[in-house]
Amino acid sequence: MNKQEFLLEMRKNHTLKGRKPCFISLRFNAGKIYNEGYSEFIMSFKDGILYFQKLTKFFKKLKPALDFELNAKRFIEYRIDEKSFINALYLYDDTGRYIDICYQVGKDNSSTMMNIQRIIDEMTKDYNLKPFKEEVFDEPEEGTDSEGEGSNQEIRNKWFQKE
Numbered sequence: 001m002n003k004q005e006f007l008l009e010m011r012k013n014h015t016l017k018g019r020k021p022c023f024i025s026l027r028f029n030a031g032k033i034y035n036e037g038y039s040e041f042i043m044s045f046k047d048g049i050l051y052f053q054k055l056t057k058f059f060k061k062l063k064p065a066l067d068f069e070l071n072a073k074r075f076i077e078y079r080i081d082e083k084s085f086i087n088a089l090y091l092y093d094d095t096g097r098y099i100d101i102c103y104q105v106g107k108d109n110s111s112t113m114m115n116i117q118r119i120i121d122e123m124t125k126d127y128n129l130k131p132f133k134e135e136v137f138d139e140p141e142e143g144t145d146s147e148g149e150g151s152n153q154e155i156r157n158k159w160f161q162k163e
Helices: 003-013 107-127 152-160
Strands: 019-026 039-046 049-055 068-071 075-081 086-093 098-104
Touching: 003 019, 003 107, 019 107, 039 107, 075 107, 086 107, 098 107
Parallel strands: none
Antiparallel strands: 019 039, 019 098, 039 049, 049 068, 075 086, 086 098
16 A cells, blocks of 8 residues: 555544644654654644654554654744755754654655645744754864864754753
8 A cells, every 4th residue: 555545544534633644754863852763653734733643664554552742833943954865854942852854755755745845834824933043153263162162063962952
């Protein structure tokens, strides 16, 4: 059964929780919102809630006991890292925590790509989500880092790990 047939079956059975369904994967990251290992989900959006419906690893069946949801009002910024086969959507909250949502790109995944953009557009319009503003730090000249703060990436990592 392909992805579209699977979604159609979910719609018929009324098991799809939201609208704009996307086939995504989540992985453990430093963002502290999703703390499990690598897993595949169907992400959907409805009434300000992001729904994550867990799929089993081998047969791609739903595993409702491991579903979860996140309130869209929680997130203030987003960023998309575009790669050749897999993109990553990062949603940041005001404490610096984030969730790393990976999705495949390409012709076979066009509905996921479009639905993710529609979700971002709706969250931007209705919940004031903004594009991520990268903090720009002056890079110290080599050998002049007397404060011990380190590189821009180290400073940024410290900022995002505050609690």
